[in-house]
Amino acid sequence: MHFLADLMAALGVVLNGIPQGIMAMGLGFAVFPTTFSFVFASAVNGFYGSVAPLSFQAESLALTGNLGKDIRERTSIIFGGSLIMVVIGFTGTLTKIVSYLGNNIMAGMMAGVGLMLAKIAIEMTKKQRTVGWISIGLAAITYLITKDLVWTITISVILSSLYAVKVEQYRAELPSYVTARKFNFLRPQFNLRILRGALGLACLNIGANISYGLITGQMTGVKPNPVNLNLLTSTQAIADMGTSLLGGAPVETIISATASAPEPVIAGIMMMLIMAIILFAGWLPKIGRYVPSTSIAGFLFILGAVVIFPENAATAMTGSGVTVAAITLVVTAIFDPFAGLVTGAVLKFGLPLLGLGV
Numbered sequence: 001m002h003f004l005a006d007l008m009a010a011l012g013v014v015l016n017g018i019p020q021g022i023m024a025m026g027l028g029f030a031v032f033p034t035t036f037s038f039v040f041a042s043a044v045n046g047f048y049g050s051v052a053p054l055s056f057q058a059e060s061l062a063l064t065g066n067l068g069k070d071i072r073e074r075t076s077i078i079f080g081g082s083l084i085m086v087v088i089g090f091t092g093t094l095t096k097i098v099s100y101l102g103n104n105i106m107a108g109m110m111a112g113v114g115l116m117l118a119k120i121a122i123e124m125t126k127k128q129r130t131v132g133w134i135s136i137g138l139a140a141i142t143y144l145i146t147k148d149l150v151w152t153i154t155i156s157v158i159l160s161s162l163y164a165v166k167v168e169q170y171r172a173e174l175p176s177y178v179t180a181r182k183f184n185f186l187r188p189q190f191n192l193r194i195l196r197g198a199l200g201l202a203c204l205n206i207g208a209n210i211s212y213g214l215i216t217g218q219m220t221g222v223k224p225n226p227v228n229l230n231l232l233t234s235t236q237a238i239a240d241m242g243t244s245l246l247g248g249a250p251v252e253t254i255i256s257a258t259a260s261a262p263e264p265v266i267a268g269i270m271m272m273l274i275m276a277i278i279l280f281a282g283w284l285p286k287i288g289r290y291v292p293s294t295s296i297a298g299f300l301f302i303l304g305a306v307v308i309f310p311e312n313a314a315t316a317m318t319g320s321g322v323t324v325a326a327i328t329l330v331v332t333a334i335f336d337p338f339a340g341l342v343t344g345a346v347l348k349f350g351l352p353l354l355g356l357g358v
Helices: 002-026 034-048 058-067 071-091 094-101 103-124 129-146 149-166 192-218 229-244 264-280 283-288 293-316 322-334 337-353
Strands: none
Touching (some): 002 058, 002 149, 002 264, 002 283, 034 264, 058 071, 058 192, 058 293, 071 094, 071 192, 071 229, 094 192, 094 337, 103 129, 103 322, 264 283, 293 322
C-alpha cells in the first residue's frame, strides 16, 4: 500500500511538472540534457535521504524567459545564477543571507515575484488572446472551487490547449535543437543583461529554496524540519550548471506533494525518475506540439497573484521595516528580484547611518 500511495503522490507532481516542461520548450530549452538533471538530483536525494525533490519551476522559467532575449542568453543566465548558488550552498550562507536581510525584505521580494508572474501571464495573452484568456478564466474558476494548484494547471492547460487545437488548428513546430537526442554545447556569454539576469535568478532561488524547501519539509510532519537547505541549494545549482552548458532547462526547488507520502524520499525519487523517463523517451516534445505556451498563462496568474503575492505581502507588511519591505516589493515587481533585494538592503542599512528611520 505504501508503494501505491508513493506512486500516486509522484504522479501528481509529474502532472504538475509536464505543463511547465512544455513552457521550458517554448522558451527554447532542450529536452534531452534536462533528463540528466533529474537523474542527478534523484541520486543525491537517494544517497543523503533528502525529501525535497527538484522539478520544472514556473517562476524561474518565467523570470529567465523575461530577462534573456534568446536561448543563448537564457542558458548563460542559468549558468551564472548556478555559479552564485554553488558558492552559497557549499559555504552554508543561505540562511545567513536571510537572517541578515530579515524576513520582511525577503517576503517583499517574493511578493514582488508574484506580481511579476501575474504581469507575465497577462503579457502572454497578447500572443494568443483567446487561448490566454480562456486559460486565465479556467484557472480562476478551478482554483476557486478546488484550492488545488495541480487541478488548476491541469484543467486550464488541457482545456485551453484543446480549444487551440480544435478551433484555431494549433500545431507547433519546435526547433530541432529542442527535440534533438544529443548534446549541444553552448558556450556561456557575458553582458550586463546576463549579469542582471543571473543575479536576479539567484535572488529568486534564495527565496524559493528557503520557502519552498521548508514548506516541503513541513509536509512530512517530521520535526525538526528534515530539509537540509545547503544540500538542496548545492544539488539544484550543480544540476542547473551542467544542463545549462548543454542547452537544457533549469530544475529548481518546488513545493512537492511527495513529502506527504508514506515514504517521502522514495516518492520524490520516483517523481524525478518518471520525469527523466518522459524526457529521455521524447514524449514531452510530442505532447508539446499541441500545447501552446500561452495555455500556462492561467496557472502563472493564479500562482503569482493568488498564491505567492498575498501570503508574502502580508508577511512583508508585518512588524518593523514595513516601508523598506514595501519598496523592495515594488522594485522587484518593476525590475527583478536582484534589484529589489539590493534596494531593500541599501535602505535597511543605509538610512539609519543617515539618521533616518522608516
